[in-house]
Amino acid sequence: MSLPSFQLHIPCTTDEAISLAKRFDGDSAFMAGGTDLLNNYADDLDVKTHVIALSKIRELKALSGSLIGSGVTIAELIDNQAMLPSVIGETARLIAGPALRNVATVGGNLLLAGRCVYFNRSKLYRCSHGACMKAEGQECITVPQSKRCYAPISGDLAPVLLVLDARFVIAGPSGARVVAARDFYRTDGIYSNVLGPAEILVQVLLPDDVHEVTARYLKLRSRSAMDFPEAGVAVAVKRNEGIPVELRVALGALGPAPTLAVRQTGELSQCSTDELAERLWKEMSTDVFAVRNTSLQPGYRREMAQLFIRRLLKELLK
Ligand SMILES: Cc1cc2nc3c(=O)[nH]c(=O)nc-3n(C[C@H](O)[C@H](O)[C@H](O)COP(=O)(O)OP(=O)(O)OC[C@H]3O[C@@H](n4cnc5c(N)ncnc54)[C@H](O)[C@@H]3O)c2cc1C
Numbered sequence: 672m673s674l675p676s677f678q679l680h681i682p683c684t685t686d687e688a689i690s691l692a693k694r695f696d697g698d699s700a701f702m703a704g705g706t707d708l709l710n711n712y713a714d715d716l717d718v719k720t721h722v723i724a725l726s727k728i729r730e731l732k733a734l735s736g737s738l739i740g741s742g743v744t745i746a747e748l749i750d751n752q753a754m755l756p757s758v759i760g761e762t763a764r765l766i767a768g769p770a771l772r773n774v775a776t777v778g779g780n781l782l783l784a785g786r787c788v789y790f791n792r793s794k795l796y797r798c799s800h801g802a803c804m805k806a807e808g809q810e811c812i813t814v815p816q817s818k819r820c821y822a823p824i825s826g827d828l829a830p831v832l833l834v835l836d837a838r839f840v841i842a843g844p845s846g847a848r849v850v851a852a853r854d855f856y857r858t859d860g861i862y863s864n865v866l867g868p869a870e871i872l873v874q875v876l877l878p879d880d881v882h883e884v885t886a887r888y889l890k891l892r893s894r895s896a897m898d899f900p901e902a903g904v905a906v907a908v909k910r911n912e913g914i915p916v917e918l919r920v921a922l923g924a925l926g927p928a929p930t931l932a933v934r935q936t937g938e939l940s941q942c943s944t945d946e947l948a949e950r951l952w953k954e955m956s957t958d959v960f961a962v963r964n965t966s967l968q969p970g971y972r973r974e975m976a977q978l979f980i981r982r983l984l985k986e987l988l989k
Pocket of ligand 1: 701705708776777827870
């Protein structure tokens with residue numbers, strides 16, 4: 672595998688990085704750890720003339736109990752897990768393998784290009800078997816005639832940050848803005864989030880009440896040593912004086928965007944956890960688009976997601 676040629680730029684500030692991206696007018700990509708971007712470049716996928724490395728920007732490395740810079744590595748989340756909600760460290764341990772976690776960043780994980788067995792292929796394979804609409808083809812191979820791409824969101828952190836009610840700080844040519852994690856993703860595997868041209872994900876903000884929340888994440892994958900999620904379920908329970916007052920459930924890897932459901936106190940006390948799990952799945956499954964574009968069967972991925980919801984509700988609401 673060889674990389675196509677590109678010009679590398681290494682700015683030292685967020686503003687400088689944004690100006691460069693603005694100057695290159697769509698023909699550039701930001702690179703954090705490069706573990707996703709350069710893998711795609713090696714397969715000749717969406718290659719740009721200019722690559723803007725974010726690794727020297729100190730602002731992106733900030734880390735505290737309430738703020739995670741987008742340039743913080745997955746390994747640093749594990750090293751600093753004591754200051755963060757425990758579910759973040761637990762999830763970080765499930766991401767890829769140790770070598771990759773030393774380089775891969777939080778920002779890159781949240782912005783990972785949706786993966787699909789027809790997209791993440793070599794150029795040779797795409798030329799001989801036909802390319803999908805996310806590469807150089809005209810239509811979705813799994814769902815022909817579909818107007819949008821079904822590549823599922825394949826990062827483990829997204830559903831976890833949704834149930835923690837995190838917000839994302841974004842900087843761009845027209846200044847900074849803050850977007851709730853739940854509003855950040857779009858249900859399209861190509862245009863998968865709300866980042867505009869030349870915008871950078873700067874930080875993840877955790878809410879003030881995050882320590883009143885207990886959360887867990889379960890993940891289905893082919894090989895537990897290092898595989899991408901085939902289904903991911905995050906559940907968080909917010910308590911007031913020990914009593915559950917809010918339940919949040921998010922699904923990842925079952926469609927282009929993570930899905931979130933929120934329940935308040937009333938319903939939590941009115942039905943059993945099995946009934947609640949069933950109701951939640953019924954509501955959320957309308958936004959689940961698990962199709963035959965990963966290694967495991969869609970039906971199995973859906974079943975495992977339901978099982979994970981039941982298991983986590985039992986554990987967190989007991
Ligand atoms: C073998 C292997 C196994 C893996 N297993 C898992 C797994 O089990 N679970 C999982 O969740 N992930 C897994 N991954 C994916 C891995 O987590 C991602 O590759 C990594 O998180 C991407 O981070 P990065 O810093 O290298 O991003 P990059 O590759 O540098 O960037 C990824 C994308 O995000 C954009 N980007 C990055 N940072 C910013 C920013 N701050 N602002 C704007 N755009 C930005 C880039 O332009 C690019 O489009 C695996 C990857 C590999 C290669």
